[in-house]
Amino acid sequence: MTMHLKLRVWRQPGPTAAGRFVAYDAPDLSADMSFLEMLDVVNERLIEQGEAPIAFDHDCREGICGSCGLMINGVAHGPMRGTATCQLHLRSFRDGQEVVIEPWRAKAFPVVRDLVVDRSGLDRIIAAGGYISARTGGVPDANAVLVAKDDADSAMDAAACIGCGACVAACPNASASLFAAAKIAHLGLLPQGQPERAKRVLRMVSQMDMEAFGNCTNIGECQEACPKLISIDVIARMNRDFLRASLLGREERVGSSGEG
Amino acid sequence: MPFGRFWGSTIGKKVVMAVTGIVLVGYILAHVTANLLIFVGPSAIDGYAASLRTLPVLLWGVRVLLLVSVVLHVVAATQLAVLARAARPTAYQRFVPQASSSASRTMRWGGVALLLFLVYHILHFTTGQAHSDFIHLAPYHNITTAFRVWWVAGIYVVAMVALAMHLYHGTWSMFQTLGIEHERVNAARRRFATIIAVAVPLGFVSVPIAVLLGALR
Numbered sequence: 001m002t003m004h005l006k007l008r009v010w011r012q013p014g015p016t017a018a019g020r021f022v023a024y025d026a027p028d029l030s031a032d033m034s035f036l037e038m039l040d041v042v043n044e045r046l047i048e049q050g051e052a053p054i055a056f057d058h059d060c061r062e063g064i065c066g067s068c069g070l071m072i073n074g075v076a077h078g079p080m081r082g083t084a085t086c087q088l089h090l091r092s093f094r095d096g097q098e099v100v101i102e103p104w105r106a107k108a109f110p111v112v113r114d115l116v117v118d119r120s121g122l123d124r125i126i127a128a129g130g131y132i133s134a135r136t137g138g139v140p141d142a143n144a145v146l147v148a149k150d151d152a153d154s155a156m157d158a159a160a161c162i163g164c165g166a167c168v169a170a171c172p173n174a175s176a177s178l179f180a181a182a183k184i185a186h187l188g189l190l191p192q193g194q195p196e197r198a199k200r201v202l203r204m205v206s207q208m209d210m211e212a213f214g215n216c217t218n219i220g221e222c223q224e225a226c227p228k229l230i231s232i233d234v235i236a237r238m239n240r241d242f243l244r245a246s247l248l249g250r251e252e253r254v255g256s257s258g259e260g
Numbered sequence: 261m262p263f264g265r266f267w268g269s270t271i272g273k274k275v276v277m278a279v280t281g282i283v284l285v286g287y288i289l290a291h292v293t294a295n296l297l298i299f300v301g302p303s304a305i306d307g308y309a310a311s312l313r314t315l316p317v318l319l320w321g322v323r324v325l326l327l328v329s330v331v332l333h334v335v336a337a338t339q340l341a342v343l344a345r346a347a348r349p350t351a352y353q354r355f356v357p358q359a360s361s362s363a364s365r366t367m368r369w370g371g372v373a374l375l376l377f378l379v380y381h382i383l384h385f386t387t388g389q390a391h392s393d394f395i396h397l398a399p400y401h402n403i404t405t406a407f408r409v410w411w412v413a414g415i416y417v418v419a420m421v422a423l424a425m426h427l428y429h430g431t432w433s434m435f436q437t438l439g440i441e442h443e444r445v446n447a448a449r450r451r452f453a454t455i456i457a458v459a460v461p462l463g464f465v466s467v468p469i470a471v472l473l474g475a476l477r
Contacts, residue, residue: 021353074354100354107347170358173344205271214347215270215340217367218433224359233441240439242271246261
């Protein structure tokens with residue numbers, strides 16, 4: 001079955017250039033195309049006409065790399081729940097439907113071009129504390145460190161975060177709380193994450209604030225937008241860790257960057 | 261961590277909002293319970309008002325605590341709202357909320373409405389400037405004469421709808437911000453917030469409605 005969509009796409013030639021919506025008629029599409037394949041087809045037609053193609057981020061196209069992400073008709077990653085933009089198919093749309101496509105909008109995510117935004121703010125949150133320090137050496141036995149099954153499952157649920165930024169995009173406050181909290185929960189639930197647990201939450205939250213992300217108002221838009229359906233329970237956990245580290249944690253020595 | 265650094269963090273400000281929220285929810289629970297004394301009779305509620313004056317230290321202690329709580333709650337909310345607005349300088353052309361409740365989306369303007377109501381309410385029933393026939397320490401008289409005017413009762417009913425919405429999200433949000441989250445308590449915190457959000461405003465509006473219907477005169 002062929003489909004026809006009426007696109008309204010945000011076009012912005014560069015970071016400092018003014019952007020605007022441009023209407024594109026997209027006939028002869030297949031309902032089985034993914035949303036990104038549809039954009040590929042539109043781009044090929046644009047190139048044939050000698051126009052600049054629409055820039056958008058993508059990589060694995062199987063929902064696990066976190067590169068893609070578009071605001072589609074006012075919903076981050078579009079109408080299909082628990083799905084990244086690349087795994088969204090045109091069968092989720094009506095024939096002849098108008099589709100508004102916008103980039104993630106946040107001060108911390110400046111537009112690079114068209115639908116591509118710079119999400120390195122999320123990388124800096126990870127660099128601030130989203131890691132563990134482990135000594136190198138011989139490989140330990142597989143079960144040397146015991147992890148309760150429930151904890152392993154919860155850590156795995158949090159670790160499902162692919163860093164796409166949909167939580168920021170869907171949050172009315174452009175808060176990165178779900179992202180940071182997922183990383184903090186992922187490491188904090190495991191024994192290997194314990195030594196740096198207090199430092200981690202303080203540093204990552206402080207970096208999140210510095211990156212000009214907004215604050216969390218607990219309204220839950222992020223967990224609905226998350227392609228991995230990460231629950232805002234992890235945000236409560238981050239708040240708990242932050243509170244404990246603030247009240248009971250030792251002050252960091254000035255100039256100390258050493259870990260462990 | 262020193263308070264300055266804690267306050268400087270967005271989560272720190274949220275924790276301040278949650279803790280002051282607990283103080284304020286605790287206070288309105290006491291307030292609504294005391295209000296219901298009006299159904300016992302004029303002497304019950306007037307006697308209660310007089311008894312509050314026998315312990316001025318307690319009375320002023322509570323007033324100072326409430327004032328500090330309201331100021332901290334409002335200052336933190338305002339600062340966070342300014343930060344949040346700055347975090348999204350360009351609005352979406354189309355944005356369709358998927359999960360948030362109308363209560364959670366109206367916290368800021370609803371909060372402003374409640375603050376304005378609070379000022380009116382204090383001028384109305386505590387200091388009396390906004391009351392046409394105010395008698396100090398005669399709450400039964402002050403309440404019944406005020407609510408016979410339909411639009412005065414109307415202001416209170418509308419304000420209590422705003423309070424219900426603010427409590428529905430705020431009380432639940434308090435648990436989330438303080439990190440009180442566990443699969444065994446998550447359903448209970450939603451229930452608790454819903455009960456508070458329904459019971460407290462209902463208790464408050466029962467008085468103006470009873471006056472309007474002529475049950476209290």
